[in-house]
Amino acid sequence: MPDVITVESLRKVYPAPAGRPRRGPPMRGSGPPPAAPQEPPRVTAEGIVALDTLDLTIRDGELFGLLGPNGAGKSTTIGILTTRIIPTGGRATVAGHDVVTASARVRQHIGVVPQRPNPDRSLSTLENLAFHAAYFGIPFAQAERSGRALLERLGIADKAHAKVDALSGGQQQRLMIARALIHEPTVIFLDEPTVGLDPQARLDLWEILRDLHAQGRTIIMTTHYMEEADQLCDRIAIVDRGRLLACDTPEALKARAPGGTLIEVTLDGVATDVAAAARAVPGITRAEAQGPVLQAYSAREGEAIPDLIKVAGAHGRTVTNIHLTSPSLESLFISMTGRKLA
Amino acid sequence: MSATATAGRVAAAASAAERPPVSRLSVFGALLRRDVRVARRELPYFLVRTIMQPVLFLIVFGFLLPKMGFVQAGYTSALLPGILAVSLTLSSVQSVALPMVQDFGFTREIEDRLLAPVPMQLIAIEKVVAGALQGVIAAAVVLPIARVIMGPIPDLHLANVPWILGVTLLGSTLFASLGLWIGTVISATQIGLMFSIIIAPMLMFGCAYYPWRGLDAVPAFKYGVLVNPMVYVAEAMRGALTPSLPHMPLAVSCAAMGGLTVLFLWLGLRTFRRRSLS
Numbered sequence: 001m002p003d004v005i006t007v008e009s010l011r012k013v014y015p016a017p018a019g020r021p022r023r024g025p026p027m028r029g030s031g032p033p034p035a036a037p038q039e040p041p042r043v044t045a046e047g048i049v050a051l052d053t054l055d056l057t058i059r060d061g062e063l064f065g066l067l068g069p070n071g072a073g074k075s076t077t078i079g080i081l082t083t084r085i086i087p088t089g090g091r092a093t094v095a096g097h098d099v100v101t102a103s104a105r106v107r108q109h110i111g112v113v114p115q116r117p118n119p120d121r122s123l124s125t126l127e128n129l130a131f132h133a134a135y136f137g138i139p140f141a142q143a144e145r146s147g148r149a150l151l152e153r154l155g156i157a158d159k160a161h162a163k164v165d166a167l168s169g170g171q172q173q174r175l176m177i178a179r180a181l182i183h184e185p186t187v188i189f190l191d192e193p194t195v196g197l198d199p200q201a202r203l204d205l206w207e208i209l210r211d212l213h214a215q216g217r218t219i220i221m222t223t224h225y226m227e228e229a230d231q232l233c234d235r236i237a238i239v240d241r242g243r244l245l246a247c248d249t250p251e252a253l254k255a256r257a258p259g260g261t262l263i264e265v266t267l268d269g270v271a272t273d274v275a276a277a278a279r280a281v282p283g284i285t286r287a288e289a290q291g292p293v294l295q296a297y298s299a300r301e302g303e304a305i306p307d308l309i310k311v312a313g314a315h316g317r318t319v320t321n322i323h324l325t326s327p328s329l330e331s332l333f334i335s336m337t338g339r340k341l342a
Numbered sequence: 343m344s345a346t347a348t349a350g351r352v353a354a355a356a357s358a359a360e361r362p363p364v365s366r367l368s369v370f371g372a373l374l375r376r377d378v379r380v381a382r383r384e385l386p387y388f389l390v391r392t393i394m395q396p397v398l399f400l401i402v403f404g405f406l407l408p409k410m411g412f413v414q415a416g417y418t419s420a421l422l423p424g425i426l427a428v429s430l431t432l433s434s435v436q437s438v439a440l441p442m443v444q445d446f447g448f449t450r451e452i453e454d455r456l457l458a459p460v461p462m463q464l465i466a467i468e469k470v471v472a473g474a475l476q477g478v479i480a481a482a483v484v485l486p487i488a489r490v491i492m493g494p495i496p497d498l499h500l501a502n503v504p505w506i507l508g509v510t511l512l513g514s515t516l517f518a519s520l521g522l523w524i525g526t527v528i529s530a531t532q533i534g535l536m537f538s539i540i541i542a543p544m545l546m547f548g549c550a551y552y553p554w555r556g557l558d559a560v561p562a563f564k565y566g567v568l569v570n571p572m573v574y575v576a577e578a579m580r581g582a583l584t585p586s587l588p589h590m591p592l593a594v595s596c597a598a599m600g601g602l603t604v605l606f607l608w609l610g611l612r613t614f615r616r617r618s619l620s
Binding site for chain 1: 360361363364365368369372373375376379380383384449450451453454455456457458459460461618619620
């Protein structure tokens with residue numbers, strides 16, 4: 001399969017803020033970011049490093065997921081690929097066109113679903129689609145016909161002449177998907193498409209994405225929900241603090257997760273000594289300390305847990321909480337970064 | 343989900359195969375068509391927004407004060423071109439700046455146009471063209487209203503139609519360009535400030551309500567107001583509508599309008615780009 005997107009050593013450094021609090025990497029089509037990054041962004045002499053030498057290739061027809069916590073660089077990557085953020089270094093192409101030097105040609109090939117719906121509120125639902133198509137050079141009458149067909153397909157045909165303000169959040173999201181499809185793009189980008197949707201709307205959106213994927217569309221989506229990436233994507237790139245940690249199929253990634261169940265034991269003090277001692281406990285394959293949390297992996301957690309509590313007690317620590325995670329993208333992410341994904 | 347119904351149809355077209363570039367003219371036409379449709383829908387608000395202030399001014403200064411004998415009879419001739427300048431200024435600046443501030447501020451509604459496969463500057467230029475058209479319409483609406491309110495205007499000379507149209511169009515373009523710059527520089531919370539700090543002084547010291555030559559009496563003001571772009575529009579309007587009365591030479595006011603249009607357009611396109619890209 002040919003590559004639709006290539007990303008080589010892509011880098012983005014934002015100028016360090018002059019006093020004013022930064023709003024994080026600008027996200028297309030969104031207002032303020034949904035939450036502050038969990039980890040402070042890396043600030044160097046150059047500025048804030050949002051993306052640090054990222055390499056990726058995405059093939060024709062793939063449903064590709066960019067998975068990572070807030071502030072990982074996902075939205076910056078999407079912003080660069082959709083020509084709205086200028087990279088500081090490196091190169092990226094979409095459908096064979098450079099995103100910087102041929103940005104207008106790139107835009108011809110992409111459809112974008114923003115994180116927060118940003119329809120043209122002066123226009124009706126159908127007009128939103130028809131005018132968007134017209135901005136891509138499609139004759140108006142033809143655009144209206146395709147718009148009606150898309151609204152039908154996405155189940156909001158009854159709202160064709162409604163003002164967009166009369167649409168619910170889920171319906172506006174569908175309108176955004178219809179708008180991203182109306183000019184028949186090669187690649188569709190979705191930035192955190194399910195954030196803020198109720199559970200039913202989220203499942204409906206998954207269905208729509210699966211359906212588009214089945215038609216052979218190339219789809220790139222960002223998410224910080226593990227199960228979303230796991231269930232939907234052909235391949236997943238795990239990014240954190242502007243770096244690519246891993247890129248593979250969900251199955252291959254899960255196979256790379258450390259063996260056994262992740263046992264997280266929260267103590268009433270720093271876990272370093274306990275972690276060192278825990279490595280000697282039979283059945284524990286790996287043990288790390290993250291502040292007061294002991295992260296241990298074991299295939300036989302039922303036997304290991306009492307031993308871990310004993311070890312903690314021997315070091316004068318009291319256990320305040322225990323949490324188990326079965327092998328998953330989550331435990332892979334934690335093993336790579338020491339932090340939770342979301 | 344009814345999604346599968348027409349599934350195959352779209353898929354075929356969605357390959358990475360090369361597509362011919364989109365015609366900029368057709369995209370420009372679509373952008374303009376969108377703005378015309380929205381403006382037509384909002385016509386009542388547009389009219390109230392743009393002609394209320396000049397009409398109120400006309401009633402007080404063009405009708406009541408002359409009736410009371412506080413101003414000389416000839417004042418209406420000096421007032422009319424200025425009132426037209428005020429109408430087109432308010433209309434052009436607001437029709438570009440206000441939506442721009444909202445779009446870049448919080449609604450991000452302009453995003454759907456920023457995705458168009460054309461250079462981003464084209465979107466800004468279309469906004470200026472649409473704004474200028476609204477300025478021309480505002481002036482065309484206010485002229486007959488002024489005539490009705492003020493009664494016969496002694497020195498009004500409507501024969502110079504090409505000049506009148508040209509000055510109106512140039513003045514509207516000037517202020518639409520200023521609107522682009524203002525709209526991409528200020529934030530949504532500063533809109534109120536824009537009116538009190540920029541628009542109000544511009545109108546009061548724009549030689550709209552008095553001719554520039556009248557300021558011979560106050561030389562400091564006479565030269566101070568030359569930084570105000572509105573002065574040139576008002577004076578050019580005098581040159582075109584009431585050529586027999588004292589006014590700045592048309593060539594000078596038109597050259598100044600042209601120069602300022604280029605300046606504001608350049609500044610506006612720069613800040614537009616900065617707001618659209620990061």
